[in-house]
Amino acid sequence: MVMVRGKDGKVNVLYNRCPHRGSMICGDRSGNTGEFFRCSYHSWTFHHDGKLKNIPMMESGYEGTRWGRDNPDCNMKRAARVENYRGFVFASLAADGPGLLEFLGRSKVAFDDICDRSPEGKVEVVPNCFRVIQRSNWKIFLENQLDALHPSVTHQSTGRAAREVELQIEKKTGKIPLSYHMLSAFATVTIDKWDNFQTLNYPGGHCILTGYMGLRPQDPDTSSTSACSPRPTARRGRKQSSPPTSTTCSSTRGCRCSRRCSSCARCARSAWTRHSPRSGTSG
Numbered sequence: 130m131v132m133v134r135g136k137d138g139k140v141n142v143l144y145n146r147c148p149h150r151g152s153m154i155c156g157d158r159s160g161n162t163g164e165f166f167r168c169s170y171h172s173w174t175f176h177h178d179g180k181l182k183n184i185p186m187m188e189s190g191y192e193g194t195r196w197g198r199d200n201p202d203c204n205m206k207r208a209a210r211v212e213n214y215r216g217f218v219f220a221s222l223a224a225d226g227p228g229l230l231e232f233l234g235r236s237k238v239a240f241d242d243i244c245d246r247s248p249e250g251k252v253e254v255v256p257n258c259f260r261v262i263q264r265s266n267w268k269i270f271l272e273n274q275l276d277a278l279h280p281s282v283t284h285q286s287t288g289r290a291a292r293e294v295e296l297q298i299e300k301k302t303g304k305i306p307l308s309y310h311m312l313s314a315f316a317t318v319t320i321d322k323w324d325n326f327q328t329l330n331y332p333g334g335h336c337i338l339t340g341y342m343g344l345r346p347q348d349p350d351t352s353s354t355s356a357c358s359p360r361p362t363a364r365r366g367r368k369q370s371s372p373p374t375s376t377t378c379s380s381t382r383g384c385r386c387s388r389r390c391s392s393c394a395r396c397a398r399s400a401w402t403r404h405s406p407r408s409g410t411s412g
């Protein structure tokens with residue numbers, strides 16, 4: 130499938146196949162297709178919504194045939210249903226079935242958790258297509274994603290190596306990049322702490338893992354993130370009914386979010402009323 134934003138801003142999800150002889154239309158995983166799609170086999174062109182734009186020699190070569198702009202079979206086929214939740218686009222190839230919100234059920238909290246960490250209430254994925262191909266039964270893959278007990282064992286050597294580099298960087302610069310913190314946790318956080326993770330299962334086979342940032346609650350990066358994250362129940366445009374529980378950034382290096390807290394001595398920038406610490410976030 131190919132997902133493309135049209136000039137009108139609308140997202141279209143199309144089968145990545147030419148309706149003529151079935152060639153793949155887009156070979157790249159991401160990018161800008163320009164004004165229209167053009168098939169590399171016989172140069173049929175298509176608008177971003179999949180509708181046929183032109184066939185070379187359409188008038189002379191195809192006159193009297195069923196090929197033409199009036200025939201929907203000449204369009205790139207669209208996914209039967211497309212919906213988005215907080216900017217995450219889902220497509221279904223089935224014309225019937227539960228709607229997206231019904232399908233996600235309570236597990237939509239996983240997307241809320243990602244988006245609500247941003248003061249703007251939304252996130253942007255940059256810059257590339259991230260794709261995982263797992264050659265196994267999909268249930269094995271999911272099971273591993275939710276297994277919080279194995280990292281301090283299976284990934285311990287990674288954690289140790291990261292910790293060594295982490296200490297060198299700290300010695301040189303006085304601070305450690307978050308990317309190293311995330312890896313060194315495999316060695317520095319003991320298995321009983323990993324056991325604090327929570328796997329939450331929801332109807333429909335959806336599940337999430339919570340508590341990743343809580344692994345290193347005293348870590349400056351964790352403190353900074355927690356201090357800047359609105360409460361899980363907070364939503365864009367809605368005012369908090371209770372005052373923020375803290376307006377002081379607990380990070381030793383100050384907030385690093387785009388809107389810094391109002392009364393924090395270290396940040397002292399623009400006001401952000403949703404400022405409140407939070408311990409457990411999913412990861």
Ligand code: FES
Nearest residue numbers: 147149150168171
């Ligand atoms: S297969 Fe695409 S134009 Fe012929």
Ligand SMILES: [Fe+2]
Nearest residue numbers: 279280283284
């Ligand atoms: Fe793992």
